Amino acid sequence: MIVDIATRAYNHTFKLDPIVRSLLDTDFYKLLMQQMIYVLHPKLPVTFQLINRAKDLPLARIIDRRELEEQLDFVRQLSFQKNEIIWLAGNTFYGNRQIFRPEFISWLADFRLPDYELRVVDDQFELRFHGPWAEATAWEIPALAILSELKARAVMKAMSRFEIDVLYARAKAKLWAKIERLRVLEQEGPLRVGDFGTRRRHSYLWQRWCIEAMVEGIGRSFTGTSNVKHAMDLGLEALGTNAHELPMVYAALTDNDEDLRQAPYDVLRDWASFYSDNLRIILPDSFGTTYFLDHAPGEFGDWTGLRPDSKEPVEAVEEYIAWLKARGRDPMTKTAILSDGMDIDTIETAVRHFRGRIGNLPIGWGTNLTNDFRGCMPHFDDRLMHPTSLVCKVIEAAGRPAVKLSDNPTKATGPREEIERYLRVFGTKGMTTQAVLV
Amino acid sequence: MIVDIATRAYNHTFKLDPIVRSLLDTDFYKLLMQQMIYVLHPKLPVTFQLINRAKDLPLARIIDRRELEEQLDFVRQLSFQKNEIIWLAGNTFYGNRQIFRPEFISWLADFRLPDYELRVVDDQFELRFHGPWAEATAWEIPALAILSELKARAVMKAMSRFEIDVLYARAKAKLWAKIERLRVLEQEGPLRVGDFGTRRRHSYLWQRWCIEAMVEGIGRSFTGTSNVKHAMDLGLEALGTNAHELPMVYAALTDNDEDLRQAPYDVLRDWASFYSDNLRIILPDSFGTTYFLDHAPGEFGDWTGLRPDSKEPVEAVEEYIAWLKARGRDPMTKTAILSDGMDIDTIETAVRHFRGRIGNLPIGWGTNLTNDFRGCMPHFDDRLMHPTSLVCKVIEAAGRPAVKLSDNPTKATGPREEIERYLRVFGTKGMTTQAVLV
Missing domain, CATH: 3.20.140.10 (nicotinate phosphoribosyltransferase)
Known part of the structure; x- marks a missing residue:
């Protein structure tokens, strides 16, 4: 149907x-x-x-x-x-x-x-x-x-019904033009992109269309979707690890500054008692990535990867690579997940920049995948259609x-x-x- | 529905x-x-x-x-x-x-x-x-x-179903981008564009979509459609006058060169016994526009307009304007219909060139309105989707x-x-x- x-x-x-x-x-x-x-x-x-x-x-x-x-x-x-x-x-x-x-x-x-x-x-x-x-x-x-x-x-x-038709046609054409650029990128070397766009999607049906477009366009490089329902219905991998609420709550529960400093590490140790391998991804930026990495106990060098979420992506992954090397780890065995406001330009830049420098650079493509209607309104100003x-x-x-502090005080x-x-x-x-x- | x-x-x-x-x-x-x-x-x-x-x-x-x-x-x-x-x-x-x-x-x-x-x-x-x-x-x-x-x-x-979906989305986005340019053109001055795209249309439904897009986009400047069924169903003007078959048959029936030379004029005199006013449009190019105009009896200066069909449009209308002036007719009371392979670029050029120089310059937009899928195929070469x-x-x-000779011997x-x-x-x-x- x-x-x-x-x-x-x-x-x-x-x-x-x-x-x-x-x-x-x-x-x-x-x-x-x-x-x-x-x-x-x-x-x-x-x-x-x-x-x-x-x-x-x-x-x-x-x-x-x-x-x-x-x-x-x-x-x-x-x-x-x-x-x-x-x-x-x-x-x-x-x-x-x-x-x-x-x-x-x-x-x-x-x-x-x-x-x-x-x-x-x-x-x-x-x-x-x-x-x-x-x-x-x-x-x-x-x-x-x-x-x-x-x-x-x-x-x-x-x-009108017709305006809505043009709106969707343009949004489809716009997404497909991005996917054509991903197809070029995937011909150059490994590419891994997944959908992370549930929360600020234009709509449920539109998110599904975007996922189907990714399957159609870059099937072998499309890693799946963070949306569990779409993953089940479409037979795709469900993607995701952990979020800021874990260190935020652990930090809130501490009684002194020293316990507060340890909270980001404590929460990940609890996480590791549940999940292994590719689910051991560090989300380092709740209270500043640089602090997290500078003070991280040696065991965190064993974790599979890192998901920077509020720092400029190339800078964040460079910092991670330097941190790995300083700890004698080979970045080519590690993963950095980029999921903060990515769009086709930043995906191209990051993927090309890090080819051969880190083992795995999966992209979690969010709002700019599932809610990019900029320039798609048939008649009038489209400011209201921008994602909120x-x-x-x-x-x-x-x-x-x-x-939460993040790497970006705003x-x-x-x-x-x-x-x-x-x-x-x-x-x-x-x-x-x-x-x-x- | x-x-x-x-x-x-x-x-x-x-x-x-x-x-x-x-x-x-x-x-x-x-x-x-x-x-x-x-x-x-x-x-x-x-x-x-x-x-x-x-x-x-x-x-x-x-x-x-x-x-x-x-x-x-x-x-x-x-x-x-x-x-x-x-x-x-x-x-x-x-x-x-x-x-x-x-x-x-x-x-x-x-x-x-x-x-x-x-x-x-x-x-x-x-x-x-x-x-x-x-x-x-x-x-x-x-x-x-x-x-x-x-x-x-x-x-x-x-x-696949999905590829077809992308194909139509891109074709819609492409047509709408052209219509946005027509909207600019209509803000600059009078514009009259109609659909002449039945014969080489992509499909019946697609032609209807294109017509609806024109109504939506340039309603007041859209003159109607040559397609009688769409005109009836959508309450639009039905457009069209006469075609080359008339002088071609009249010419074929002549027995000598002198009668042959008169055939293009004879057929229009018959036409005038049926139709008046805006239906008195000369299609001059069956055996060469220049010959037709050079030898046309004075009465054809009274006709409402001209539809050049195989000459570069600006050149053809300039020739018509010069012909009118040489016969003491005011081009601002006349119509030139452009319908030969027009597309947005040639429409813009012609409309801007002739503003204030001819009374009425309606465009009959054909195949490039109803069958422009160039660059719209999602994956592969789209040569086969070009109009034939x-x-x-x-x-x-x-x-x-x-x-038929036309102004273009090919x-x-x-x-x-x-x-x-x-x-x-x-x-x-x-x-x-x-x-x-x-």
């Missing part, structure tokens, strides 16, 4: 057309983290908060509050389907069978999302999720995807504030005084201010 | 999917000419022949002969539907009601296409239509459209050979010795050899 995306988009006006229809419509790393959290921190209360970094975009005036509530309510009544649970238990992930423990699988089978709190402040939605960490964490991706798609739908409501800089972060754990989150304390503890070596584009 | 063109194209493999489903799916000028022929030359036997000018494209190896026969047979059993006849009789064309006489309308109601003769010679189809002129003439457009679409379908049979230089011409009338048709006689009679003044692109 061929879905005519333009038709579906046009029909959105007629009834509730759920955006997230399955709890598997989330990123794979959420499930990996959820298992570790469920086993090690079952009762820890946390709060996640969804915010719009672009304060000049009054989302609550663009998106109808009632529609948002309907979508969130729809997801709350979802539970995993039987076939989804069986697939999670029986499928091979990253080359390993039964990556999920039976007790976690049985818990998942009954899992539902906790309640949400929605307020409107200064034309922005303030969306919070309280609950046990293992439950509240699951809101991140569906909440982001819902807001992202509701915004796209709001823009398209003002468009939405983030959903843990802000509190066991009543204590959670902080991305720091948390109360000002806590950010300052963290900056004092971890230092600012290697940090650079950069504009956040997506 | 939204037609997903990619889906339909993919499904072509499954059953007979008729290309021409209505006798109205033809160019409007065919009906205008048919009426004149029916009244003045009811019994004249003629032969039309469809040929592929591109001898290096072995159409009979690309298109299945049986499929071609099925499509031709399907059209042969068609007759006008009742609502179509009522519309022809009741609609206003070029501002006039009842342009078609009641006796012609009744004859049309029972009209069916005559038989065809199909042979394969050197991997080319040789397709001939014999019969009374008023009947055989009606084969031209459906036969051309069928071959053009069958070729496109043959290419798409080797493509197919023409369907009258070759014989009452047993005598029919000849377009001349007819037996060599007859072409030479015509060249002797009409001269070669103002003729230039040009490559024929579409």
Whole structure:
């Protein structure tokens, strides 16, 4: 069956057309983290908060509050389907069978999302999720995807059926032109690109089209998708490892500066008790990549790779290679995953720069894969169709504030005084201010 | 209802999917000419022949002969539907009601296409239509459209559903980029562009999409379509006047050189006994535009306009303007219709060149509107998707050979010795050899 995306988009006006229809419509790393959290921190209360970094975009005036509530309510009544649970238990992930423990699988089978709190402040939605960490964490991706798609739908409501048709035709042509450049890149040497674009996608169906385009265009170089539902439906690899919420919560729980300094390493040691091989990927930038690497115990040289997430990619991987060499490790046996705002230009630059210098340089292509409609509007200004800089972060754990610094201070989150304390503890070596584009 | 063109194209493999489903799916000028022929030359036997000018494209190896026969047979059993006849009789064309006489309308109601003769010679189809002129003439457009679409379908049979989707997305994006340039042009001053792309269209549905795109993009500057079926269905103006077959047949019937020289004028005098105002458009190039204008009796200065069809457009219209001025006519009260292989570049050039210098410069945008898939194939060489230089011409009338010279000797048709006689009679003044692109 061929879905005519333009038709579906046009029909959105007629009834509730759920955006997230399955709890598997989330990123794979959420499930990996959820298992570790469920086993090690079952009762820890946390709060996640969804915010719009672009304060000049009054989302609550663009998106109808009632529609948002309907979508969130729809997801709350979802539970995993039987076939989804069986697939999670029986499928091979990253080359390993039964990556999920039976007790976690049985818990998942009954899992539902906790309640949400929605307020409107200064034309922005303030969306919070309280609950046990293992439950509240699951809101991140569906909440982001819902807001992202509701915004796209709001823009398209003002468009005719024909305008929507042209919009999608142009977006398809635009993505295919990028894929043709990837095809050139793959002829030059090894290339590995996967879809990481769930959270800020234009829409569910559009993400699926983008994935199918990648399969069609660079089949042998396409590594899979972070989206578990698409991975299951399309028989692709589910991709992802871990995220900032782990060190952020571990850090929030510490009682002194010395424990705080150790938190990023403690959390990875817990991770290693669950996952091996290609799932041992360091996310180093929660409190500054340079601090993390400078102070990392020797065992972290054994980890498979690194995923820089807020530093200029070439610079970050150069730093990693130098760090590996200083520790007597061969970069050609290691992996660096690039997933921070990548697009075709930065993919080309990084892949060409590091050929023969690092073993594996997989790209996690996110928002610029699944939500690039710039220049695609048939008539008018397309600013509203640009992806919105939405983030959903843990802000509190066991009543204590959670902080993230990153390598780019404009991305720091948390109360000002806590950010300052963290900056004092971890230092600012290697940090650079950069504009956040997506 | 939204037609997903990619889906339909993919499904072509499954059953007979008729290309021409209505006798109205033809160019409007065919009906205008048919009426004149029916009244003045009811019994004249003629032969039309469809040929592929591109001898290096072995159409009979690309298109299945049986499929071609099925499509031709399907059209042969068609007759006008009742609502179509009522519309022809009741609609206003070029501002006039009842342009078609009641006796012609009744004859049309029972009209069916005559038989065809199909042979394969050197991997080319040789397709001939014999019969009374008023009947055989009606084969031209459906036969051309069928071959053009069958070729496109043959290419798409080797493509996956996804490749077809990308193909159409790119073609839509490409056309819309052209329309954006027309929108700029229309902001600068008057613009009139119509669809003349039935005969070499990619497909029926694609032509409809192109027309809808023009309505959407340049609604107030879009003059309508030469396709009668689309005009009726979409409530647009039906466009067209007369074609080369009229002077070609009139010329073939003459018995001496002096009568031959008069044939192009005789035929237009007959035309003027049927049609007035905006339908009095001179097609001057059958035996050379320069000869036609140099020898035209004074009354032709009263005609509304000129449609050059084989001369470089700016040159042809300059020649027309000079001719008008030499006869004391104001070019600002006249029309020049450009319809020979126009595309966005030549449209821009001509429209900008003649602003303020001629009253009306409508563009008949043909093959480059309805069949431009160059650069749109997702993977491989798209040479096969280029429009084919197919023409369907009258070759014989009452047993005598029919000849066309045009302003471009590479377009001349007819037996060599007859072409030479015509060249002797009409001269070669103002003729230039040009490559024929579409």
